[in-house]
Amino acid sequence: MTSKNPSAGLRSTSARKGAKKPLPAKVAAAKTAKTVKTARPATHAFSGLSKDLLLQMHDLMVKSRVLEERLIKIYRAGESYFWIGGPGEEAWGVPLGLLGRKGQGTAYDWYHLHYRCTPTLIALGLEMIDSIRLMMNRVTDPSTGGRNFSNHYCFPQWNVAPVTSPIEVQYPIACGTAHAQKRAGKGALSIVSGGDAGTAEGDFASGLIWASRKGNELPVLITVQNNRWGISTSFEGQHGEQYIADRAKAFGIKSMVINGNDPVESYLKIQEQMEYIRRTGKPAFIEAQVSRLYGHSSASGANRIEGESDCLKDFEAKLLKSGLLKESEAKEIWDAYEAEGVRATEQARGEGVPSADSVWDQVYVDNENADWRKF
Numbered sequence: 001m002t003s004k005n006p007s008a009g010l011r012s013t014s015a016r017k018g019a020k021k022p023l024p025a026k027v028a029a030a031k032t033a034k035t036v037k038t039a040r041p042a043t044h045a046f047s048g049l050s051k052d053l054l055l056q057m058h059d060l061m062v063k064s065r066v067l068e069e070r071l072i073k074i075y076r077a078g079e080s081y082f083w084i085g086g087p088g089e090e091a092w093g094v095p096l097g098l099l100g101r102k103g104q105g106t107a108y109d110w111y112h113l114h115y116r117c118t119p120t121l122i123a124l125g126l127e128m129i130d131s132i133r134l135m136m137n138r139v140t141d142p143s144t145g146g147r148n149f150s151n152h153y154c155f156p157q158w159n160v161a162p163v164t165s166p167i168e169v170q171y172p173i174a175c176g177t178a179h180a181q182k183r184a185g186k187g188a189l190s191i192v193s194g195g196d197a198g199t200a201e202g203d204f205a206s207g208l209i210w211a212s213r214k215g216n217e218l219p220v221l222i223t224v225q226n227n228r229w230g231i232s233t234s235f236e237g238q239h240g241e242q243y244i245a246d247r248a249k250a251f252g253i254k255s256m257v258i259n260g261n262d263p264v265e266s267y268l269k270i271q272e273q274m275e276y277i278r279r280t281g282k283p284a285f286i287e288a289q290v291s292r293l294y295g296h297s298s299a300s301g302a303n304r305i306e307g308e309s310d311c312l313k314d315f316e317a318k319l320l321k322s323g324l325l326k327e328s329e330a331k332e333i334w335d336a337y338e339a340e341g342v343r344a345t346e347q348a349r350g351e352g353v354p355s356a357d358s359v360w361d362q363v364y365v366d367n368e369n370a371d372w373r374k375f
């Protein structure tokens with residue numbers, strides 16, 4: 001480890017030299033400044049996050065991006081009906097998945113995500129094949145049995161609640177799991193994410209209200225990924241407030257706006273807010289400003305948008321420049337995930353589609369509400 005105090009080395013060097021022939025202070029300082037190596041560790045440019053963590057985040061970001069681009073190819077090949085997803089949100093989503101307390105039940109964190117959440121799921125451990133199965137409506141899809149469309153995940157073993165097609169309803173639902181977690185008293189929290197345009201929905205306001213009632217505050221990390229678009233409606237024409245995060249302030253919620261295109265900033269700020277929530281039992285808010293790299297969805301063409309900054313390209317360039325990652329290593333990572341995506345697509349292609357009977361799978365099986373014919 002490099003010393004945090006560079007002057008410590010400087011003193012000892014000058015002391016050794018000074019024993020022979022004392023030099024005037026200024027001369028000594030100039031001489032020793034040359035001899036003492038002040039080189040900073042390569043991780044300095046990354047706020048001191050460890051090399052292992054930085055490379056892990058990069059690896060997961062690549063996996064998520066390659067997967068999303070594979071999903072778009074599957075759509076273009078006519079092997080799926082619709083694509084919507086999260087390319088461009090990797091720098092935000094990967095740290096969010098890494099920082100949660102992963103598991104099932106009220107002692108673990110809950111994830112109430114939206115349809116741009118692939119990076120978070122990848123960080124939690126999602127395999128490409130299981131996203132592709134959902135995309136291709138295969139009966140083997142563990143989230144919905146092939147009955148929903150892309151990125152509508154559900155993983156009970158990681159407390160990942162079903163992604164809902166009506167936007168924004170996840171905010172008050174997250175207050176429900178946070179309430180259960182508070183009662184359990186194990187320090188777990190609920191995480192909720194959604195888009196900027198969706199914050200116009202009443203559900204968003206309800207979430208803020210339920211999270212922040214005096215004396216009944218809930219351990220919920222409320223997040224908004226602000227890509228400045230709601231399908232084709234721009235942020236500028238819709239918001240009187242400058243930052244969505246300011247709305248949380250009105251409810252006394254600790255809130256911040258971050259650059260969600262920077263994985264280091266995302267990691268540190270999510271960590272800070274999570275620690276606050278676990279310590280106080282109160283809610284916290286993050287508005288993460290992110291890019292929308294392929295437009296809204298396949299409905300708008302799923303074409304790469306010029307001029308949007310690419311968090312993965314930027315992060316990879318920084319890692320290469322710092323020497324923490326070599327060109328050849330980066331290429332290997334991209335190639336390996338590319339190959340995995342192709343293999344997974346071929347495998348999913350050979351798997352079955354849902355049968356009429358499987359409509360009863362992944363619902364409240366054997367519950368009185370499971371079969372509408374008994375209503």
Ligand SMILES: Cc1ncc(C[n+]2csc(CCOP(=O)(O)OP(=O)(O)O)c2C)c(N)n1
Nearest residue numbers: 165166167195196197198199227229230231
């Ligand atoms: C209740 C509801 N209203 C409208 C829609 C249609 N819709 C789907 S995505 C979307 C835009 C959401 O924009 P935003 O919340 O900013 O999220 P983004 O897609 O930009 O990530 C809309 C209006 C919906 N799914 N549900």
Ligand SMILES: [Mg+2]
Nearest residue numbers: 195196229230
């Ligand atoms: Mg948006």
